[in-house]
Amino acid sequence: MAVVAVPPVTSRREVPPWLRGVFGMVGVVVVWQIVGLTFFSKNNLVPPPTHILSQMRSDGFAFYWNNARTTLHEASIGWLCGNALAVLLAFAFLVAPILERPLMRLGIASYCLPIFAIGPVLQIVFVGQTPKMILAALSVFFTTLVGMLIGLRSADATTLDLVHAYGGNSFNKLTKVRLRSALPSLFAALRIAAPAAILGAIIGEYLGSNNGLGVALIASEQGLIIDRTWALALVATALAGIGYGLTALIGHWLTPWAPKRARV
Secondary structure, three states: OOOOOOOOOOOOOOOOHHHHHHHHHHHHHHHHHHHHHHOOOOOOOOOOHHHHHHHHHHHOHHHHHHHHHHHHHHHHHHHHHHHHHHHHHHHHHHHOHHHHHHHHHHHHHHHHOOHHHHHHHHHHHOOOOHHHHHHHHHHHHHHHHHHHHHHHHOOOHHHHHHHHHOOOOHHHHHHHHHHHHHHHHHHHHHHHHHHHHHHHHHHHHHOOOOOOHHHHHHHHHHOOOHHHHHHHHHHHHHHHHHHHHHHHHHHHHHOOOOOHHHHO
C-alpha cells in the first residue's frame, strides 16, 4: 500500500487588530481623497483631506487648541462628575435595594430627556461653563450606572459564599469580589462615556457659549467655510477617539484577568 505524504500544516499568522485598523483608516482616507477631488470637486461639500489639512495649517494650531481646550475642560469635569455619581448610586442600589426602583427611574428619565430640551433651561439657571458640564455629565451618567450595576451583580456566587464561609461580611464581599468583578463592565461603560461627554459638551456650546468647538463650528457654518467646518469636526472626532482609546488602554492594564472580548 502506498503511503501518501501529508504536507505539514502551516499556521497562518493573524494580522494584529491595530494593523487592520490602520489599513482600514488608510483606505478610507484614500477613497475620501478620490471622491472629494472627483464627485464633489465643484461644490466642495465634501472637501478632500488635503484641502482640510491646508485649512488647518492656514488657521494655525492655536485656533484649534484654544477651542478644543475649552471643550475638553467641560467634557472632563462632566465625565468625572457623571461617572462618580453613577458609581456611587450603583453602590447604593447594592447596599439598599429599596432605593433602586425610584432612583433608576430618574436615571432612565435623564437618559431619555433630549439634551436640546433641557439645555436652554440650564443656560438660564446656571452661568459660565456649568451648563455644558452638566450636559456632559448627563450624557455619561446612565450608561455608567447600568454598566457598574451589572458588573457588581455579576460576581461569582461560589466566591461570595466562600468569603462568607470564612467570616467575611458584606464589605469584604464588596471589596474582594464584587469590585473585581465589576471592573470589566465599568470600563466598557467608561469607554462609551468618553465620546459621549465630548458630544454633550459640544451640544451645550451650540446652545450658548463664548468659546469651544461647538461655537467654532457654528461660526464656520454661518461663514460657509466648509473646509474649516470639516477640520473642526475631525478635531472633535479625534478627541473622542483619544478618550475612548485611553480608557480602553487603562481598562486593559487594570483588568488583565477579564476575557479579551470584554476589553476590546
